[in-house]
Amino acid sequence: MTEITIHHYLILSALLFCLGLIGVIVRKNLLVMLMCIEVMMNAINLTFVALARYFNTPDGHVMAIFVMAIAAVEAAIGLGIVIMIFRNKESIQADDYRSMKG
Numbered sequence: 043m044t045e046i047t048i049h050h051y052l053i054l055s056a057l058l059f060c061l062g063l064i065g066v067i068v069r070k071n072l073l074v075m076l077m078c079i080e081v082m083m084n085a086i087n088l089t090f091v092a093l094a095r096y097f098n099t100p101d102g103h104v105m106a107i108f109v110m111a112i113a114a115v116e117a118a119i120g121l122g123i124v125i126m127i128f129r130n131k132e133s134i135q136a137d138d139y140r141s142m143k144g
Contacts, residue, residue: 051092058085072127072134076120083113 058081065078087106094102128134 048092048096051088055085055088055092058082058088070136072124072136073121075136076117076124079120080113080117083109083116 062078062080062082062085065081066075069075069078087109090102090106090109092102094100094106124134127139131138
């Protein structure tokens with residue numbers, strides 16, 4: 043059996059980030075786009091923690107905590123904006139909001 047190395051974590055992180063990026067680009071639903079952004083942030087956290095463990099420093103763990111805090115704020119503000127937009131236009135499709143005029 044092979045040992046799991048840092049390369050495995052970095053490849054998984056890159057795949058998760060690409061999956062989230064594709065989701066943001068392809069999907070039209072604002073809630074799904076927010077979830078894909080969360081997947082991208084989790085991929086970044088995985089990279090930070092893997093590198094911190096590899097280099098035996100706490101820096102990556104501290105950065106991961108900051109990224110989690112930013113993700114929580116992004117989720118709260120993003121969901122608030124989506125709810126406000128839904129109340130005004132009764133749709134959460136990104137194509138409906140190309141112009142923020144009236």
